Ligand code: FES
């Protein structure tokens with residue numbers, strides 16, 4: 001066990017956990033931020049996607065000891081009142097089926113649109129390919145990302 | 154009608170908490186106190202036997218309405234669509250409805266499950282009736298207050314009016330209404346009067362989902378709760394000889410390591426600790442019998458396929474004389490189709506919370522069959538059924554896996570043994586290795602052609618796991634070919650299997666709808682026209698016949714028109730397939746292109762007849778999901794077993810379809826006033842064969858095995 005200082009969604013935390021603990025489980029079990037989901041634990045499904053200094057990464061593969069001062073953002077910190085263009089588009093398109101993959105999808109898309117705010121359909125489809133939706137709501141995810149991109153322009 | 158999900162979640166939250174906290178403002182009306190609102194009843198029974206229903210409607214003085222969604226939400230949309238049925242007949246504005254998930258309550262509800270695409274079909278009359286009864290009582294209460302006849306009153310959007318132009322809101326009437334007798338004659342709306350049913354209503358949990366609120370079983374947390382995980386045999390058929398948990402027990406945060414029922418539970422303070430501890434435990438396994446592998450099973454199965462009349466065969470349906478007709482045929486078309494085991498792979502791994510105490514057993518989590526789970530736990534612990542309290546969370550995917558309650562029993566047993574509240578959590582690898590897979594199946598189909606007509610059809614099914622049941626034996630082409638026979642046989646195995654989205658149909662459709670195209674090719678006939686010709690011949694007086702030839706024709710005509718069947722642009726190849734399952738008729742046309750010798754599915758046209766479409770927005774989501782799921786698993790899904798152990802244990806070695814591989818869908822519904830049927834499953838079965846038929850058109854190669862793509866190549 002070791003003590004770490006952590007900045008999540010612009011809030012500072014001091015936590016005492018096993019140093020091999022992946023950020024995913026610190027978020028969920030220690031901080032109670034349940035929006036970041038566990039799907040595979042090996043970086044293959046994207047359900048656990050968060051932002052690390054603004055860039056989407058898999059929190060299931062990131063040990064707490066590797067975070068240091070870096071800024072972590074989770075779905076809970078993406079916006080106030082679901083006002084992020086992606087969250088708005090998600091609601092407009094009515095994307096979810098079971099909903100389990102959705103925060104990961106939104107976090108991947110948010111970081112992608114920050115880097116590329118005029119994506120082509122092909123670019124969207126490739127950028128999102130790391131996030132599994134077992135319910136296969138893929139058409140609507142694609143539509144919502146395109147819609148959000150439009151709004152951001 | 155506006156949807157519910159405007160940015161009023163905070164207002165709703167406020168409303169809920171203040172109303173409930175102060176107690177005085179919210180009237181919880183159980184309009185009807187009798188049990189079993191979801192009993193399957195005919196229309197007449199439903200109307201007259203009304204006392205069997207319970208609406209679970211609460212109305213506040215300001216006219217807000219809480220409707221309890223009785224069935225678990227696994228992504229099929231019933232948390233939205235079932236309350237719509239009640240709100241429609243209650244006649245309230247959907248904006249004023251707050252939907253809550255009901256707890257398991259076998260005294261109040263019947264069939265509080267999710268499975269078989271049955272929720273809408275079974276709830277259509279009962280839930281509407283409960284809404285209509287409530288409305289009638291509110292009207293009666295208003296009429297009494299005004300001292301006018303009920304006939305002179307009507308209600309709309311939560312307000313009762315009389316002829317003088319007076320009006321009273323439901324909220325003002327609710328207290329009086331609850332004191333009235335439940336009416337026995339209930340009038341339901343004519344479909345032309347629907348205001349909510351048929352509207353595009355958004356998912357009631359949208360706000361919570363897009364902001365990451367805890368909704369799922371895995372998100373459930375309660376003060377004092379521990380996490381447990383379980384080591385189970387890595388191979389089907391193994392037993393524990395011994396194990397060493399010294400190192401695991403020394404890990405900080407580990408509370409307990411205990412053996413139970415040939416499994417080992419590790420209990421600790423958090424998920425990572427128990428996952429880590431699990432890897433530190435060395436277990437010696439043994440097995441008395443030879444462990445199975447998929448290659449050996451394949452061999453056994455193919456032997457039975459080849460063998461004439463093996464003794465294991467059972468006949469599911471027999472018309473005419475298939476053998477004689479085959480002997481007499483000018484040509485025989487024969488083919489064997491194969492499909493592997495598939496894990497369910499719900500994205501939310503199996504988990505359940507249990508707190509077993511002297512006073513009660515509290516269970517919380519994602520389960521498709523809460524009633525069965527609660528009873529099984531009562532039996533396991535020797536408790537009274539009334540001691541068990543079960544709450545359903547939103548479910549991160551079911552696909553049939555959560556019809557089983559093994560993980561609920563494990564959670565309850567662990568909590569009972571360690572005397573602590575625990576949540577049992579599986580890793581992805583646990584879900585893969587200890588799954589209840591889709592049965593592994595092989596089909597042989599033979600058909601005889603005489604004078605240019607199909608005169609006989611013989612299908613033999615060899616399965617590890619579930620077989621064709623009576624109803625599926627009566628699907629198309631049953632009753633359309635005079636000599637017709639379905640035989641089945643099962644291979645004994647220790648590998649556990651289970652219903653998997655659109656059970657049996659999900660493979661049977663691949664075999665039959667591929668075979669239809671092979672027949673058409675032999676007959677040099679358009680594959681669609683062959684199906685239409687057989688449907689015309691279908692003997693509608695056959696009472697066993699499960700499908701409707703007319704409705705099937707309807708979806709076929711709709712899809713061929715929308716997709717311009719037969720007129721694909723150069724380089725695009727079309728494949729057709731139609732299938733009836735879960736009382737819904739579906740026809741698909743898939744379009745593929747070829748890149749680097751591999752097929753890419755670009756587009757799928759989907760026509761569906763499910764009767765009334767309750768929520769077109771949710772319905773479309775189900776259809777699209779079902780088709781892409783069907784294509785994904787037909788293309789890539791493959792679970793291999795060696796020495797009794799699953800060889801694919803996570804998404805690095807097991808391929809699920811991803812966004813860059815998905816086609817775009819166009820979904821069309823046949824306009825209909827017929828009572829609705831399910832949509833969670835029926836678009837899946839025809840998806841694989843539509844793609845296989847398109848690939849045949851593109852490459853001239855007939856696919857007989859799922860997955861279609863193996864090791865990056867066509868699986869031929
Ligand atoms: S849980 Fe991290 S990628 Fe799947």
Ligand code: FES
Pocket residue numbers: 096097098099100101102132133134135136137228500549550
């Ligand atoms: S909505 Fe169920 S996994 Fe994506």
